[in-house]
Amino acid sequence: MSDSIELMPVARITSHGQQDIEDRVIKELPLTIILNNRELVTLLCSPLDLDDLAVGFLASAGLVSSKDEIKRVTVDQRRGVVRVTTDGSYQPEDEPLFKRVITSGCGQGIALYHPSDIPQQGIIESLTAISATEVFTLVAEFQHRSQVYRTTGGVHSAALCDTENILVFHEDIGRHNAIDKVFGECLMQDIATKDRIIITSGRISSEMLLKVAKRNIPILISKSAPTDMGVRLAGELGLTLIGFVRGKRMNIYANQWRVRSNGKS
């Protein structure tokens, strides 16, 4: 935890005047991912779980699809470099990785998908269901785990869950990075994502929705708002989209049939 936070001098002004204090500031690390000896990309991220981030990024980009393909992952935390060696079937120069869609993210992100990917994405048919009470309980636990967020207000969290428990949890200054860390750990630890649930602290725009749909995850829960494109894609792809979960309130935007009425199971 302390790896991701630094104490820095801050002048705090309140109605009682000014105090010179030390306050927690979230760290940001430029991380270069080298795939098969070729520099692929540099992400700005939180300096935690860099191996999971690198593998998850490669998986989301469609460059790695199973643990078996990965021969070695070495992390040089000090220099901000992760080297991933795969079975060699993929060379970064083989294809234009970064299609020029810049995502809304909190700004202008490289898309790891292209609008033309959408028709290729199959409909999610999982029969997984969840009750409203289970949603509230999971999100309360998710909140509790978001320690860094609570102390610095600077990071996003993402988690893979079943209907009762958080199975994998990660944090990052980037909402895409947080989810990629979750998927990276799932891939490396053989944790199935099928029939499971993703919770994110961040907004659900189209590229976030597609990233989760690509993993065949049937239920996506956000503490924040979705966009209209996120809602439409969730509807079309058969993904249950729940947003604005706050206390005992939530909005269901698409495929409500997976949310059971409370008291029934």
Add this chain to the structure above:
Amino acid sequence: MSDSIELMPVARITSHGQQDIEDRVIKELPLTIILNNRELVTLLCSPLDLDDLAVGFLASAGLVSSKDEIKRVTVDQRRGVVRVTTDGSYQPEDEPLFKRVITSGCGQGIALYHPSDIPQQGIIESLTAISATEVFTLVAEFQHRSQVYRTTGGVHSAALCDTENILVFHEDIGRHNAIDKVFGECLMQDIATKDRIIITSGRISSEMLLKVAKRNIPILISKSAPTDMGVRLAGELGLTLIGFVRGKRMNIYANQWRVRSNGKS
């Protein structure tokens, strides 16, 4: 305003049970920017002020530096296309626009700068100063203007101000887009940015700090948290960085000398 919001059917669950309602959802538009007849990039953005966004994006990317270079900007809102024609000195194929730094944004953004740009960025020497009371008043007004945010929780806001007034204000689902819209309007309307102040709803990571520093803006105010790299860069570049402005509280992270004690002027 209504252009940026759509009413969509939502199942709202509260402790009183379920209601089927229509709720406001923020719109997301893929916007393709075509520069001198070449497709440059597609941004995911809010469908507001697309001309300002396109020009601001080009300015932040260093592809346009003055209004005089721009011969024509045409917006096709329905198709999501902005065509910008410049005096022809720049052709997109001339250089690799998108260096492979993926920014933290809320995830993975194309960087419009490169870490190697930092040494080229001069120190901001503006003598502009602001009082704590002026900061609180400006941020309260900024909050008041953030109408879309208040009704849907889905967008970022950015504003150019002097010490007393908001001069330019924009919103977007992307925090970088919101600031680019501000800079685009400034460029097209000949509104000076020198000696002025930027307020943003979003986090201050290194790429956000650099984007503002490039415009020689001496004071950056955020409602959210900065990262350690944002704080360090602000210190090195002579930019006054104020974060976590909430009610009558704020934190000054760098170059505090531009913040006057209250009551003195």
